Amino acid sequence: MSDVMYAGEPALEAHGLGMRYRRGWALRDCTFRLPAGRVCGLVGPNGAGKTTLLNIAAHVLKPTQGSLSLFGEAPGSVESGRRTAFLAQEKPLFRRFTVAETLRLGRELNPGWDQRAAEDIVRAGNVPFHAKIGTLSGGQRTRVAVALAFGKRPDLLLLDEPMSDLDPVVRHELMGTLLAEAGERGTTVVMSTHVLAELENVCDFLVVVSGGGVRLAGDVDDLMTVHTLITGVREGEGLPAALGYHTLVEARTSGRQFTALVRPEGPVTGPWEVAAPSMEELLLAYLRSPDAPPLITPTAQVQGQASGTGTVAA
Numbered sequence: 001m002s003d004v005m006y007a008g009e010p011a012l013e014a015h016g017l018g019m020r021y022r023r024g025w026a027l028r029d030c031t032f033r034l035p036a037g038r039v040c041g042l043v044g045p046n047g048a049g050k051t052t053l054l055n056i057a058a059h060v061l062k063p064t065q066g067s068l069s070l071f072g073e074a075p076g077s078v079e080s081g082r083r084t085a086f087l088a089q090e091k092p093l094f095r096r097f098t099v100a101e102t103l104r105l106g107r108e109l110n111p112g113w114d115q116r117a118a119e120d121i122v123r124a125g126n127v128p129f130h131a132k133i134g135t136l137s138g139g140q141r142t143r144v145a146v147a148l149a150f151g152k153r154p155d156l157l158l159l160d161e162p163m164s165d166l167d168p169v170v171r172h173e174l175m176g177t178l179l180a181e182a183g184e185r186g187t188t189v190v191m192s193t194h195v196l197a198e199l200e201n202v203c204d205f206l207v208v209v210s211g212g213g214v215r216l217a218g219d220v221d222d223l224m225t226v227h228t229l230i231t232g233v234r235e236g237e238g239l240p241a242a243l244g245y246h247t248l249v250e251a252r253t254s255g256r257q258f259t260a261l262v263r264p265e266g267p268v269t270g271p272w273e274v275a276a277p278s279m280e281e282l283l284l285a286y287l288r289s290p291d292a293p294p295l296i297t298p299t300a301q302v303q304g305q306a307s308g309t310g311t312v313a314a
């Protein structure tokens, strides 16, 4: 872990962040913080603004409104550039370079380069060092891109759907490497993905974006604690009135049965089954209900963020 990192320092902080393309706003009024050392799942439907957010953090895009900082610095600064690695969806590598030349470039560009870590990742996939990037399969190219990102030994690793073209075995192996790395070095990871099952047992922090806004952000433990899944028998139209007392995230009915994900505002009493949701159930409920009241737990709130400005204290 970097010696300039200290406990409680946010790895990433967004203040009123907005990005407008010619077609309209992709992100609007996003305010949240990600404490250092967390492995954060960034989740949202297609077009939600995840890539836009990661591109702003990686200094590929400049926001139209608001600001984003990495370890207290602007994304374009030398210090944040040194401490951050970005694995983009399209993996921009030089096709004419060999794998060895690609790693050499990584070594030349990055003062803290770890050749061994990078080579180990390439070797584990039996990718020939003398092969040209342009001749590799999509998954092999992803492996080289992962090696480049890891070789940099970043404090913050930004991953935009990193594993989408990998076979399940490789995916599992590289996720394991990623977690071991994050665990050993305290690397902060932000990983966007649509594979919700992949996040369970990997992430300890979640950010859900939808329609360009942050809908849910916080430590997984806190988020799980404040949500309850209720199932029961429907008596008439809609949900039982007694459940109206709680904050409703999503309600679904199937025949005479209803299921509701709520943020209880007190004890949940009644002839219903009450259970803790799985991470996948929690995420699906927010993805299906973009109009659910947002929740930014205290660890994810920036200093002075009022709970009335699109956020709710846990």
Ligand SMILES: Nc1ncnc2c1ncn2[C@@H]1O[C@H](COP(=O)(O)OP(=O)(O)OP(=O)(O)O)[C@@H](O)[C@H]1O
Binding pocket: 021, 022, 023, 025, 026, 044, 045, 046, 047, 048, 049, 050, 051, 052, 053
């Ligand atoms: N260069 C661009 N010019 C115009 N509009 C853009 C551009 N890039 C993204 N957008 C729009 O901004 C919105 C957010 O896109 P973004 O790629 O950030 O979403 P995403 O959450 O990463 O989606 P996906 O899950 O499909 O990858 C979308 O409506 C998209 O069409």
